[in-house]
Amino acid sequence: MKPKLHSLFTGLAFIAGVHQTTAQVTNLGIAPVAGGQSLLYWPVSSTNYVVQTVTNLTSTNWVTSRTAFAVNTAEVTNASPSGFFRLLPATTPAGMALIPAGWFTMGDTLDGDGDAIPTNVYVSAFVMDVNLVNYGLWTKVYAYATSLGYSFADAGVNGGTGTNYPVETVDWFDCVKWSNARSQQAGLTPCYYTDAGFTQVFTNGDSGTTVYQNLTVNGYRLPTEAEWEKAARGGGIGRRFPWGNLIHTDQAQYSYNPGVSYDLGPANSPSGPSPVGSFDVNGYGLYDMAGNLWEWCWDWYGTPYGQPTTTNPTGAGPGSGYRVLRGGYWSNDAYVARCAFRANSNPKYAYSNIGFRCVRGL
Numbered sequence: 001m002k003p004k005l006h007s008l009f010t011g012l013a014f015i016a017g018v019h020q021t022t023a024q025v026t027n028l029g030i031a032p033v034a035g036g037q038s039l040l041y042w043p044v045s046s047t048n049y050v051v052q053t054v055t056n057l058t059s060t061n062w063v064t065s066r067t068a069f070a071v072n073t074a075e076v077t078n079a080s081p082s083g084f085f086r087l088l089p090a091t092t093p094a095g096m097a098l099i100p101a102g103w104f105t106m107g108d109t110l111d112g113d114g115d116a117i118p119t120n121v122y123v124s125a126f127v128m129d130v131n132l133v134n135y136g137l138w139t140k141v142y143a144y145a146t147s148l149g150y151s152f153a154d155a156g157v158n159g160g161t162g163t164n165y166p167v168e169t170v171d172w173f174d175c176v177k178w179s180n181a182r183s184q185q186a187g188l189t190p191c192y193y194t195d196a197g198f199t200q201v202f203t204n205g206d207s208g209t210t211v212y213q214n215l216t217v218n219g220y221r222l223p224t225e226a227e228w229e230k231a232a233r234g235g236g237i238g239r240r241f242p243w244g245n246l247i248h249t250d251q252a253q254y255s256y257n258p259g260v261s262y263d264l265g266p267a268n269s270p271s272g273p274s275p276v277g278s279f280d281v282n283g284y285g286l287y288d289m290a291g292n293l294w295e296w297c298w299d300w301y302g303t304p305y306g307q308p309t310t311t312n313p314t315g316a317g318p319g320s321g322y323r324v325l326r327g328g329y330w331s332n333d334a335y336v337a338r339c340a341f342r343a344n345s346n347p348k349y350a351y352s353n354i355g356f357r358c359v360r361g362l
Contacts, residue, residue, distance in 0.1 A: 092127055096360070097285040099231045101125040106229050106305065108340045110240050115303040116340040121226045122311045128223065128231050129357035131276035131287050132295065136163030138170075138178070145181030145203075152177065153206045154350040159273040159293065166273050166288075166355040172296050172323050172347030173206040175222060175356045182358065183219030191221040207348035213298060213314070220358040225299040225324045225342075226313050227359055232290070232326070232339045234283030240338050242282035242289045247334045252279055252291035257333035270330045273355075289327060290337040293355035294345075297324040301344035322346055329353040 092098045101124050107116035135158040142156065152174045159165035170178075180190035180201055192202040193212045202211055213221065223231065234242045240262060241247050248264035249256050253274040256265045277287045299315025300306065301324050306316025315324065322344035328336035331353070335341065345354065 093360070095130055096127040097130050097231075099123075099126050099128055099227070099284055099359075104230050104233065105238065106226055106340075108238060108240070110238075110245075110340070111335065111338065113340060113342070115305075115342055117304045119305060119307065120310060121230075121307070121313060123224075123226050123230050124312055125362045126223075126227060126359050127362065128227070128284075128286060128359045130281075130285060132166035132293060132355045132357050134164050134276050135159065135167045138167035139163075141178055141182045141185060144185045145178060148181065148184070149203060150177055150181055151204045153348075157352065159352075159355070160275060162275065164275045164277075166276055166293050168273070168293055168352050168355050169350045170354070170356065171206065171350040172222075172345075173209065173211070174350070175296050176211055177202055177204075179220040179222065179358055186220075188219040188360075189214075189217035191215070191217055191219045215312070215314075215361060218360060220360055222296055222298045222356060223359045224312070224314050225297045225305070225326065226307070228295065228297050228324075228326045229339055231284060231286055231359075232282070234286065234289075236283060240340075242286075242339060243280065247290070247337065250279070252337055253288070253330045254291035254328060254337045255331050255333050257335075260334050263334040273330050290339070291328050291332070292330055293327070294325040294329050294343065294351075294353055295327045296347075296354065296356040297326055299324045301342070320344070325354065 101122075103120055103122045105118050106121045107113070107118045109118060135156070138156050142152070146152070154170055154174055156167045156174075157169040159168045176192050180192050180203065183190045184201075190201045191214050193214060194200045194202050194205065194209060196212050198212065198214045202209070215221075232242050233239065236242070236244070239245055241251075243251065246262050246264055247254070249266060249268045253270055255270055256267050257263055258265065258267070273292050276292075279287060281287055282289055297315075300318050301320045301322040302316025305313070306320075307313035308316075323346075325343040325345055326341075328338075328341065328343075336343075345351070
């Protein structure tokens with residue numbers, strides 16, 4: 001239903017007036033746009049906002065209608081004939097970056113991948129670790145987890161000579177359990193369980209364990225494949241890499257191939273991963289979304305994509321037996337470091353070229 005301008009102006013007055021100190025936004029405006037919607041706009045700032053609605057100002061039950069706007073405009077639709085809107089600053093946890101909600105084109109046709117057919121996908125806002133999980137963070141959470149009775153098939157390996165190198169040699173199940181422990185250590189609700197009713201937190205078990213994911217809670221988890229690719233693209237559209245269509249070896253930890261036209265080199269001889277955060281960030285402020293180490297995702301691998309829905313897809317069923325990997329690793333050439341490249345592995349195996357990073361829903 002098209003929101004009434006009177007309601008929107010009332011809501012805007014409420015935002016800019018009574019709750020000025022909460023929203024910290026001035027010079028709000030409104031403009032009609034196509035599709036029966038209206039546009040709220042405000043000055044550009046470095047703060048992200050959420051849009052919340054309520055139909056009665058005496059109510060404390062404000063509902064977030066759109067989340068995590070990193071830009072200075074927001075289309076809003078109110079389902080009731082009258083209502084109020086407010087903007088609240090959206091906080092991003094330290095060490096994480098905001099990935100705003102929205103549609104994007106997953107996959108591309110740039111290099112003929114048969115399992116990356118372009119698909120329009122909507123992903124809700126979330127936050128993602130700026131870096132791969134490094135060995136220092138891994139060991140701290142690992143020690144906490146084992147003190148609580150968690151068990152792991154692999155202790156994890158330091159990818160280099162310092163704690164800021166990414167942890168490697170961790171299987172999918174261990175990454176999921178570790179994410180639960182990280183959530184508990186931070187006072188958050190774990191995402192992974194061994195029952196569909198979400199009553200038994202996943203703390204023990206490996207190959208053969210059925211893991212259920214609760215996306216309604218605020219804990220740390222692995223990204224879905226769609227979330228990973230949206231984040232990797234950094235807000236760009238139709239690009240081969242997180243920053244554009246060309247790559248050179250001071251942008252990512254990968255192996256130069258002179259036979260690839262979009263690889264600018266120069267020649268290098270990588271012998272392992274680099275410390276996290278060693279190269280340039282993408283448009284969302286994320287490091288190593290191309291190269292360094294493969295990254296585990298939640299999804300079972302399927303072709304194409306195995307997505308049952310275009311809104312917050314979570315991948316195919318377990319029939320393939322393999323979980324998705326994204327990003328490529330230090331010994332791969334540029335073709336594998338592309339945003340659309342897909343790979344997979346048996347989740348029970350831990351290899352020296354696979355790591356991970358976490359996300360959290362909003």
